[in-house]
Amino acid sequence: GAVVSQHPSRVICKSGTSVKIECRSLDFQATTMFWYRQFPKQSLMLMATSNEGSKATYEQGVEKDKFLINHASLTLSTLTVTSAHPEDSSFYICSARDPAAVAYNEQFFGPGTRLTVL
Amino acid sequence: GESVGLHLPTLSVQEGDNSIINCAYSNSASDYFIWYKQESGKGPQFIIDIRSNMDKRQGQRVTVLLNKTVKHLSLQIAATQPGDSAVYFCAEKSATNKLIFGTGTLLAVQP
Numbered sequence: 001g002a003v004v005s006q007h008p009s010r011v012i013c014k015s016g017t018s019v020k021i022e023c024r025s026l027d028f029q030a031t032t033m034f035w036y037r038q039f040p041k042q043s044l045m046l047m048a049t050s051n052e053g054s055k056a057t058y059e060q061g062v063e064k065d066k067f068l069i070n071h072a073s074l075t076l077s078t079l080t081v082t083s084a085h086p087e088d089s090s091f092y093i094c095s096a097r098d099p100a101a102v103a104y105n106e107q108f109f110g111p112g113t114r115l116t117v118l
Numbered sequence: 119g120e121s122v123g124l125h126l127p128t129l130s131v132q133e134g135d136n137s138i139i140n141c142a143y144s145n146s147a148s149d150y151f152i153w154y155k156q157e158s159g160k161g162p163q164f165i166i167d168i169r170s171n172m173d174k175r176q177g178q179r180v181t182v183l184l185n186k187t188v189k190h191l192s193l194q195i196a197a198t199q200p201g202d203s204a205v206y207f208c209a210e211k212s213a214t215n216k217l218i219f220g221t222g223t224l225l226a227v228q229p
Contacts, residue, residue: 006161034216041126043207043219044162093161097215104150104169107217109161 002028002098006110013084014118021079021113023094029074030096034107035067038091050077084117091115126205128224137195137227141208141220146189148210152217153182153193157204165193165206195225203227 003026013019023033031052036044048058048069056069068080077096081088093112131137143151149170154162168175168182168191175182181194191208208220 004161043222045219046216049216091159095217105152105164105167109154109163112159112161114159 002096002101002108004094004096004108004110006092006094006113008113009111010114010116012116012118015085016083018080018082019084019115021081021092021094021115023077023079023096023110025075025096025098025108028096028098028100030077031074031099032097033071033077034095034097035069035077035079036093036095038093038112044093047079081115084115086117089115089117126222126224128226130226130228131198133198133200133227133229135198137193137198137202137225139193139195139206139223139225141191141193141223143189143191143208143210143220144218145210145212146186147213148218150211151182151184151191152209152211153180153191154207154209154219155202155204156207156222162207198225198227200227200229 005024007022033050035047037047038044046059047062048056050056050069050071052071058064071077091112095107095109097106152167153165155165156162166177166180166182168184173184179196183192205222205224207222209217
């Protein structure tokens, strides 16, 4: 099946620094990737939709200048949390859409990245 | 509107019993639904899906039921095992192909 990886799996950073998280589709080309954020004991909330070669589309309430998304290739999307603060500490999960998926289920999830901002 | 989780309901079952996890979805126009399993510290794992033209679908040890009249979805797990312990989320696919996740239910399987 389609595999999506994320790197790093865990990251701890100081307040005010920037952190980059990578999302890769390993065995398919993903024209669309999605970034979610999940706080403890809560659901996944969609942050933005990342389209290869174009600007990301952000959900209401998500600051595009704080969460920079780059989808420069068909297998890689990056999320950069700029000037991170403790309230940005969360579990960040990406998913990638496989346009060749024959089933209705076309979105495949990565393993997530745990960000802790001190 | 979107479902926002502020707490995590818990279902505690004995090993070997059947589990039923419920979910209410928000958009009557949604035509595709998915159940995911999420273990601690991991991403969501696809379990089973159902389209709106069906009211029941079965997989291996799992069954999904869809009641469009009341916008309700359920996941039934037969002969629940300790390895089934996780958080279970339903998700509906919006008209713009985004997934909207439900609040989630923590399934705790007691040995």
